[in-house]
Amino acid sequence: DNGGYEHYLLKEISEQPDTVARTLRGRIDDRFHIAHLGGLNMDARETRSFRRVKIIGCGSAYYSGQIGAQLIEELARIPADAEPASEFRYRSPVVEPDTLYVAISQSGETYDTLAAVQELKRKGGRVLGIVNTVGSAIARETDGGIYLHAGPEVSVASTKAFTSTAVAFALLALHLGRVRDLSPADGRRICDGLRRLPEQIKEILTLEDRIRELAKKYADAPGMMFVGRVRGYPVAREGAQKLKEISYVHAEAYPASELKHGPLALISPELPTVAVVPDDELLDKNLTTLGEIRARHGRILMVGHRTSEAADDCIVVPRNEVELDPILLTIPLQLFAYHAAVALGRDVDRPRNLAKSVTVE
Numbered sequence: 538d539n540g541g542y543e544h545y546l547l548k549e550i551s552e553q554p555d556t557v558a559r560t561l562r563g564r565i566d567d568r569f570h571i572a573h574l575g576g577l578n579m580d581a582r583e584t585r586s587f588r589r590v591k592i593i594g595c596g597s598a599y600y601s602g603q604i605g606a607q608l609i610e611e612l613a614r615i616p617a618d619a620e621p622a623s624e625f626r627y628r629s630p631v632v633e634p635d636t637l638y639v640a641i642s643q644s645g646e647t648y649d650t651l652a653a654v655q656e657l658k659r660k661g662g663r664v665l666g667i668v669n670t671v672g673s674a675i676a677r678e679t680d681g682g683i684y685l686h687a688g689p690e691v692s693v694a695s696t697k698a699f700t701s702t703a704v705a706f707a708l709l710a711l712h713l714g715r716v717r718d719l720s721p722a723d724g725r726r727i728c729d730g731l732r733r734l735p736e737q738i739k740e741i742l743t744l745e746d747r748i749r750e751l752a753k754k755y756a757d758a759p760g761m762m763f764v765g766r767v768r769g770y771p772v773a774r775e776g777a778q779k780l781k782e783i784s785y786v787h788a789e790a791y792p793a794s795e796l797k798h799g800p801l802a803l804i805s806p807e808l809p810t811v812a813v814v815p816d817d818e819l820l821d822k823n824l825t826t827l828g829e830i831r832a833r834h835g836r837i838l839m840v841g842h843r844t845s846e847a848a849d850d851c852i853v854v855p856r857n858e859v860e861l862d863p864i865l866l867t868i869p870l871q872l873f874a875y876h877a878a879v880a881l882g883r884d885v886d887r888p889r890n891l892a893k894s895v896t897v898e
């Protein structure tokens with residue numbers, strides 16, 4: 538039942554205040570400013586023992602894993618990175634005893650991710666699952682994990698599972714951080730920030746009319762560039778992925794810092810740029826990049842925490858803590874892709890050539 542929405546995708550985007558709240562429910566401890574994650578099946582000593590975190594998933598799950606890796610590095614100071622599960626499983630990965638592996642899957646049935654989990658288990662790796670579907674294959678094969686509790690996701694393009702996965706990673710990072718060196722004060726800052734998310738998502742959803750107009754304005758471009766730095770980069774990748782999947786507009790995502798090493802050659806009025814520009818320590822660098830795009834007559838849609846004369850159009854979202862801002866910055870890009878797809882008359886919920894869950898090799 539699509540709840541009166543024209544498409545499941547819009548329903549699922551609109552549900553996010555609630556789905557994020559569900560991922561958080563009962564998991565924030567205000568006494569010690571820690572996360573309660575009963576399903577991890579790890580004691581404090583084991584939780585402290587990991588020296589590296591490796592995250593795997595496919596498609597949007599992989600991009601949410603990139604946000605997760607940054608959260609873990611920032612909050613727990615453990616080296617972490619994400620890789621497509623489909624690549625990981627074929628390159629005979631070195632499985633280390635002091636590495637925590639985390640597999641992400643909305644469906645819990647994606648074959649590439651499942652095969653990677655099985656390969657890890659066979660080699661004795663410790664694997665957690667961040668999964669939406671209770672009792673799914675990946676949930677069963679992992680040693681423990683975090684359920685998203687986001688409810689069924691019907692539309693092929695992932696939205697609410699993406700934000701809930703990022704929230705689950707924030708909880709995991711808080712947990713790993715607080716058994717290490719994350720201070721109670723920083724733990725509290727993150728707990729408070731997490732609790733603000735649902736209301737702030739509601740605020741972002743009120744921007745829908747304006748985002749629809751912007752999507753119409755930019756949707757006739759033959760292609761779009763998405764850029765971001767560090768925390769903004771996985772957001773840019775997910776924004777490009779959403780646009781490709783459902784509107785079939787070609788979209789490329791690049792780290793903003795890499796533009797001048799190649800793709801700047803593509804910039805012209807025909808290739809507008811979506812720039813993800815949070816108000817963090819990289820703001821000035823990002824605004825310089827916008828100037829470089831401007832100088833090549835590239836049109837710019839900036840998504841961030843302020844307006845800027847360097848951009849043609851701006852979408853301003855509420856600020857949270859810098860570590861959590863990627864979660865909020867993703868949402869306008871979901872709405873942008875949705876309205877671009879609608880403007881172009883696409884089959885929004887069932888895009889051509891794609892399946893919700895790829896259970897074959």
Ligand code: BG6
Pocket residue numbers: 595596597598641642643644645646647650693694695891892893894895
């Ligand atoms: C893809 C879907 O094939 O699988 C994506 O089209 C999804 O939307 C990806 O992100 C991974 O799916 P899952 O269920 O493992 O998260």
